[in-house]
Amino acid sequence: MFKSKKKIAVLTLATLSLLAVTAVGFAQRHQLIAAIARPEVKVQLSAAVERDSELIPLEKASAVKPGEVLDWTIVSENSGNAAAHDYKAVARIPRGTEFIAGSAKADGAKAVYSIDNGKSFSEKPTVEEKQTDGTVKRVAAPVAMYTDIRYEWSDPLAQGGKLSASYKLRVK
Numbered sequence: 090m091f092k093s094k095k096k097i098a099v100l101t102l103a104t105l106s107l108l109a110v111t112a113v114g115f116a117q118r119h120q121l122i123a124a125i126a127r128p129e130v131k132v133q134l135s136a137a138v139e140r141d142s143e144l145i146p147l148e149k150a151s152a153v154k155p156g157e158v159l160d161w162t163i164v165s166e167n168s169g170n171a172a173a174h175d176y177k178a179v180a181r182i183p184r185g186t187e188f189i190a191g192s193a194k195a196d197g198a199k200a201v202y203s204i205d206n207g208k209s210f211s212e213k214p215t216v217e218e219k220q221t222d223g224t225v226k227r228v229a230a231p232v233a234m235y236t237d238i239r240y241e242w243s244d245p246l247a248q249g250g251k252l253s254a255s256y257k258l259r260v261k
Contacts, residue, residue, distance in 0.1 A: 129169030130246060132178065136161045153260050159186065163254045165246060172245035178254055179207065180238045186258040188235040195240045195254035203237040204230050210239050 137144040139158040153159065163178050178195075182188050193200035201210040214230040240254040 126171040127169050128167050128171050128173035128176075128246065128248070130165050130167050130173050130176065133164045133166075134161065134180075135164075155260050157260045158189065159258045159260065161256050161258065163240070164251065165253075166251045167246045167248055170248055172247050172250075174245045176242050176246040176252070178240045178252070180240075180254070180256055181207075182236055182238065182258060185261050187261055188232045188238070189257040189259055190232045192257035193238050193240075193254070194256070195242075195252065197244060198240040198242045198252070198254060200254075200256075201239050201241060202235050203239070204234045205236065207237045207239075210237070 136147040137160045138147060138150040138153055139160060140150070144160060147153075147159065161180065163180060165176070165178055167173050188202075199212070201212050202214050203210045204214045204216070214235070215227040216230045216234070217225045218228045220226050238256055242252060246252055
């Protein structure tokens with residue numbers, strides 16, 4: 090009887106050891122796969138100047154003049170080996186230009202705007218405005234105050250996937 094209990098204990102110990110080694114191996118393999126699998130998003134920004142009913146690539150336009158419109162495009166491509174979750178693209182609105190309301194476009198993305206150099210974003214930024222009676226009311230910020238646009242996609246940017254967003258600015 091003593092030998093049979095000893096055999097059971099040895100078999101139980103061997104089984105538990107095998108399970109532990111298998112679990113450690115699985116965890117290490119999972120960590121290795123997680124470390125290797127990651128998105129690699131490359132972003133390309135390009136612009137064209139609307140001039141004489143044509144779009145001229147910005148690099149070919151000698152100089153832009155006040156009143157001219159710059160048509161910007163952001164292309165994001167995931168060349169990594171995993172999806173990019175919660176992907177966002179941010180576009181800066183440089184000084185000397187003004188965002189053209191309603192021009193932010195991107196398939197499947199929501200555009201949100203900042204009036205504080207990218208510290209906070211909102212679909213409709215507001216500012217405080219003092220009323221004639223002395224009270225303060227929050228009103229829509231003029232587009233001239235916009236400093237940044239952020240595009241937010243609800244779906245991940247898939248491996249090998251490409252997203253495009255655009256917006257227009259007027260030169261002051």
